[in-house]
Amino acid sequence: MRDKILAILEKNARIDPKDLASLIGEQEADVRREIEAMEEEGIICGYHTMVNWDKTDNEKADAFIEVKVTPQRGVGFDQIAERIWQYPEVTSIFLISGNFDFAVFIQGKSMREVAMFVSEKLSTIDGVLSTSTQFILKRYKDHGTVIEAPKKDERIAIS
Amino acid sequence: MRDPLNSFIESIPPSGIRKFFDIVSEMKDAISLGVGEPDFDTPWHVREEGIYSLEKGKTFYTSNAGLKELRTEISAFMKRHYGLSYNPNDEVLVTVGGSEAIDLCFRAMLEKGDEVIIPEPCFVSYKPCAILAGATPVTIPLKEENHFKLTPEELLEHITDRTKLLFLSYPNNPTGAVMEKEDLEKIAKIVIEKDLFVLSDEIYSELSYTGKPHVSIASLPGMWERTVVVNGFSKAFAMTGWRLGYACGPERILHQMLKIHQFAIMCAPTTAQYAAVEAMRNGDDDIAEMREAYNQRRRYLLDTFQEMGVPCFPAQGAFYLFPCIKKFGMSSEEFATKLLEQQKVAVVPGSAFGDSGEGFLRISYAYSLKDLKKAMERIRLFTDSLTAEKN
Structure with missing residues (x-):
């Protein structure tokens, strides 16, 4: 469960623990507990906002x-x-x-x-x-995130 | 002026998806959960191979059946992923998307009077393609209580003396249903007993969330020689726009399919074929990563529908959910239209995929979590308003 939590948090630190639990098929309380434990253990060292x-x-x-x-x-x-x-x-x-x-x-x-x-x-x-x-x-990509404006969805709406 | 048209073609109704698309495309700032293609870009290393091939001037026709190199990789992929053995020389045919392969197979195998069994709900093109091939489609309305799997009883009920081909498409669009090995074994037994053939559209084979690898019906004893497997690059590798698929099956059938392909198409796009070689060789990790992302969203949507009190069977494949909206007392088209008008969320009415899809919606989760959250919030507002109206 920890690896899954970390993989998601690393990309989206602001995710609601309830949603996170839902994504990986675990209970919210368990996810919260694991996150806290990983913060204590220093596995999760911090949360940052990427600012352009x-x-x-x-x-x-x-x-x-x-x-x-x-x-x-x-x-x-x-x-x-x-x-x-x-x-x-x-x-x-x-x-x-x-x-x-x-x-x-x-x-x-x-x-x-x-x-x-x-x-x-x-x-x-x-x-x-x-x-x-x-x-x-110029910063093109940082922490796995491309800095320029997000891409538009070019797919046809119904297919 | 004389009538320029073929009256038989004129008599075929246009796609039910199309109709809804026209409404959606008129509307600004609607959120769509209606797409049938991945939200991921084709993995960069695959795109790069396509670009390299252009730089090197690989801009000519390939052999009709497709690049030998690609057929060899497809053969290896089928072996590695599904335990299926196909000779790349005459048992693999590269096509313009899985759609072409289905059309070829119908045309090569069916003739007037032949019946082809098509379980519904299913993707919109199968029935018209069977009709275009001159055959008679016999649809089986699948049931939610069976998780939209084809049962042996349902199959037996629909077999006649003229039945020749059984069409299967699992993991399924639009229901997300999966048939596992034990489900397929029962079907295979009947197919062999009744001396039928199977066309198995397995385009979503890599997007199965059962925790077990996908099982192809062709891998069951006695089925290889009776089955044409259709697959492609669109869903597994997020390569829809490249238009590349393939068929694998006995040489006797593939040879005739190749003939039609040769005259109608010549060969699949060369650039796409070079990119696809790279996808087959080094794409397994990409598939696994995308599969995990879809599975996460699937769980999220299932939980959200449950919270909303909208029943939704736990689909285990493709990237669709098929929630049931019967309790709101309106047709799926009416529901989808009102949802679009009132909350600007586009979904596809289940009825677009056959009569047995009535009362359901097809929800695609080929979207980011952010988009899904926004859309689900609006759907919740809509269903809450319906419930309030009723009380």
Whole structure:
């Protein structure tokens, strides 16, 4: 039951538990209980709204930053990662394989703000060797969702 | 001027679905639960193969029976999914949708005076196609109490000396009914005893929610040689617009079907055939994913109808429910028309699928949950108003 709940919630966090229960053929009370349990256990870590800020007056600047670091004895990458994720400007951070170590996603009010953050905060952290900032120009698809206007139903109404 | 028309063709009534379609298409902002095709796009990897084939200039006819590569994949698919063995060389024929395959089969097998048994409610094209082939359709009105399965008693009652072919379409459009192995075994026994043939339209075979794999009647002992199985890509792979289906059966019958196909059609669309090869090879996961989505919506609608107090038998296939609206004391056409006028929800009256569909509605769940919720809310308002009127 958990896998089914998660598969649906991952696509639609706002679904009514009653509807969810109906979709997977379970009792509403059981579904609610499982969801709560998974929240407790940290399997469900949060619920977010995907916002297309471009459609509002409130502009945002997003950047993806490649960060190279020197891992520290005993704690490896984790301690540096923690120093980075503490900043509220950091929306995501991943340790990755390949040419650099961390992929860090930053959101700020403007490109300037993001650039300042990188040069003043991020690159001055102990252990950070280098950063390379890539500004995101357009979001096409995010978290499995295509950002542009939803498609119209082109099917003939009765067939 | 002389009458340009064939009076026999003129005498065939137009589709009952069509009539309702004309009303709906006049109306703005109506929500439709009337479609008979998936809401999913064809999986991207399948579309991409179609595009590649065009880029590579594969724009010529294929052999009449279809690309050898595709027939081989169809043969493998039939084996893998239903345990059926067909030789890709002469026991598989690629057609323009399942519809063409049905037409070919009727024309190749039936002649004047032959009776073909067609259980109803069923899709609108079978009876006219049988008539066009010169045969006499004999319909069996199926019952909700039997979950719209064909029973051996009903079949026996309708067999005469002239009966040649039994038409089956399970999982069924419009009822969503499924015939399981033990149901089919009883039918097969009679078919063999009475020396009949079966045309089995299994276009919804991948959309069965019984938890067990679909069983084709052709896979039962003694039935392979008596059965033409029709299937296609439209429903399982969300490929309706590609117009691609196929027939599998004994060479003796397929050979004659191929002849008609050759003269009337030449071959199925080449681009669609290349895309279909990819669908057959790497599409099993797509099917499973879409099946799960349909099944979820099916459960949701069944629960919602139950809450509304509208009886609906628990259909286990295709993407339709067939709720019973007899308690509201009006014909299904009247109900559907009023529902459309008052709440702007389009459904298809069950009577469009044969007299035994009277008193029912066909509700398609090939829609997003969001659309279904909106539509069901409106249906609830409508049925509540009917109940209030009565009291």
